[in-house]
Amino acid sequence: MTELVLQNVSLRFGGLIALDDISFTVSPGSLHALIGPNGAGKSSCFNVISGLYRPTAGTVRLGVQDLLRLAPHRVARLGIGRAFQNTALSPHSTVLDNVLLGRHALTRGGFLAGGLRLTSRQERLHAARAREICDFLGIGASVDRPLGALPYGVAKLADIARALATEPSLLLLDEPAAGLNTDETAELAAMIGQIRTDLDIAVLLVEHDMELVMGIADQVTVLDFGRVIADGTPADVQTDPDVVKAYLGVTT
Amino acid sequence: MSRLAWIPVGIVLLLLPLYLEAPWLKAGQYMMIGAVGAIGLTLLTGQAGQLSLAHGFFLLVGATSYTVLAGPKGDHLGLGLDPLISLVGAVAISALAGMAFAPVAGRVRGIYLGVASLSLVFLGLYLGQAAESLTGGTSTGRDPATFKLFGFPFSNEGDLVVAGVPIRGTERIWYLFLALLALAYWLARGAVRTRIGRAWRAVRDNEAAAAAMGVDVRRTKASVFAVSSAYAGLAGVMTVLWFDILKPDESEYGTYGVNTSIAFLAMVIIGGLGSVGGAVIGALVVFGLPQVLTLYSTDLGWFTGSVTPVLVSSFVYGAAIVLVVLFEPGGLAAVGPRVKHRIRELRS
Known part of the structure; x- marks a missing residue:
């Protein structure tokens, strides 16, 4: 970078x-x-x-x-990837769907390509990467759940996962850490350190x-x-x- | 719905023309027109969060474009193109018209966008009356070209008999509409599950976040207006084929009027904003009810004087909107999953 x-x-x-x-x-x-x-x-x-x-x-x-x-x-x-202060995710969509939005710039295809199922291979590959990122952040178990049904701490991590999905430098x-309790904050601190060292x-x-x-x-x-x-x-x-x-x- | 569940539905829809009388088939076709238009609007308003009252206008754009492209050279402007090419062309022209509205859509939001889009309906009302060489004018209207697929006419022309049932114009149009609806549905379902669908929802839920994820917000809005207008345009082509005439409205209340735009919004809300399947169900309610009530009107004997099937169904779908907004904001599309969830809860 x-x-x-x-x-x-x-x-x-x-x-x-x-x-x-x-x-x-x-x-x-x-x-x-x-x-x-x-x-x-x-x-x-x-x-x-x-x-x-x-x-x-x-x-x-x-x-x-x-x-x-x-x-x-x-x-x-x-x-440049960005996570928001109060999370800016789509509450009705699943965690995976939210995180996949981060792949927008890395993928191609509009209405017809999607409608004609021409992008299904691309979708699969990027979904796999999105799951990997969620696993890394420890929210792998929640990827298929609608975001609105999850605790705030998980939503925060999903927001970070989405930012990471853009493959930022x-x-x-x-x-x-806003809205998180002491334990969650400590976990988050460790996570941020890991993002820096493991993902460079x-x-x-x-x-x-x-x-x-x-x-x-x-x-x-x-x-x-x-x-x-x-x-x-x-x-x-x-x-x-x-x-x-x-x-x-x-x-x- | 699972893939297997589609097989019986498909078989029933394919067999219906062999059993139903023409008026019932006409009613069913009208619901399919509604379904195609409603799918387009649920993508725009439900998925991408852009309120539009211009759907009636784009129906008129599609209807007029088909009639002009396929129409014979004569009193009116006609290019005499192949009907299939004309249909595709009409859809493309409608998409372009939708995209032309994008600069406005990029500047105003919410209810203001709704009001701005409403102006298009009045523009359509004026143009429909003024451009007689295209639309035929309000007094006489204009005959559309018979739809033909590689020379096969979707009219009463020629003898075609299946299982002892003559397949005439009405039956043929049923199959044409069914194919168009299936294609429209399949494309929309595919699109909402992929990249473009996620971009639409991101623009709906938070434009700043969408941009921060690399979504070009202005372009995404333009594209969804184009897609939605293409659907409306197709519904417009189906409308002229259904009426077998292109007739511009005499007032803002008509086939392509404000009431039509609102009826499409009603379908989308009743079905559940953003749900493609819900839009189809909404169309069955909103466009189906007046048709079915009309067919039953003599048997029922309810309708006297000013109490018409159309009036009664407006009340019914008005009430349906209120009920949906109050009790099930996810619309009819959310009722199924909720019932399933309840049953699972009761079992455990």
Whole structure:
């Protein structure tokens, strides 16, 4: 993978400044965390990377590719997989069907090809890969169940499975631990570590759970009010006075 | 339904023309027209989540295109093409018309899209009356060319007898419609289970997530409008063959009018949004009921004065929609699995 570089990115909604001159780099194969209090601009940052928001200024590059010139579906095809904050899956479809959506860019065929059963071999091959990914994440037993009938923790993993199904080199995870209990969070942390090491995928993680972040991240970027206030290893960031101030509200 | 269960259904449908009188066959054919159109709409509204009230308009596009393509050169514009080619051409033209609406569909959502699409029905009403050289106008209408398959006419022409039963125009059209419906059903079932079906549902459930998975949202919407309009166009071709006349509507209420668009929506909701099989069942209810009630009207003796079979069936399917929305949002298609689930629960 090539590195993801955000350079002087600003995002304005009318008078509201969501991102103010943000710069950071996600290195290949690293586990990079993006943290900050509520409203710091973490999700906005994700939406800029995946092309859903267009920044007012700045550049976003993946290697030499300028992401800002691409439509969102093209960004996905470059190898950036994304899991959503509250999962964005189809509740009536099965887990497998949801995960297979991640194979969209890797497959071909429209209405007639599907209707005439010309794609059945392709469907079988990709379904097998989707099952493999679900097995890897430990939700292999639920693949054929409708998503709406499953516990939230499984749905979260299905969302990650779908992002992995795009065969990304960079995985964006938006608050994967939100709504999970302590045990589930610990399992998830182990899982994210595994994704990075076993699959050799760089992970950019937005998270509130400090314990999770500090335990597994290589690099941490801290946002507050749309600005980068710290960028470094977890140890560096934890002792940074600006970070302590932003989180605990300590003055002087 | 399992594959084996289709065999008896198929046999019954193939044998019906040998037993049923022509009026019953006509009623059945009308239900098949509804089923083809409803399958198209359930893909658009049910699978891809795009509300449309323009289905009646695309029926008119298909109906007119067939009549013009296959029609003889004469008072009206006619290209005199082979009827099969004309049928395929009419479906293709309808698909293109649907795709032409895509720029609008990409900009408005939900009920606003529904209202925007409704404008097409009024456009159709105007064009149907204004373009007399194509449609024949509201007063006389225009005769469509007899459908022929490699020279075999789907009319009373020629003698064909099977098991002592003469297979005339009505019987032949039954088989033609049955084949078209089977093809329409099979294609739709295949498509929803594969890549394009997943893209439709993703666009319906969350456009941002769909895009993040590499789905080109705008293109997907355009494609589903094209597919749905192609189905409506085919239903339109079947409509002119059924009436044996192309006659544009005199008001917004008619064969290609608002009421037709709403009837198709009713089929799709009653059957269960997004279910291909459900759309067929919905068509049996919504298009079948007035036909069957009309056939029984003298025996029943209910219908006096303004109480017509059409009126009574509108009330019935109106009530059916309310019941479905309140008690079974999955529609009639969800009733079967639910009953099966209940039985399994009771057993254990």
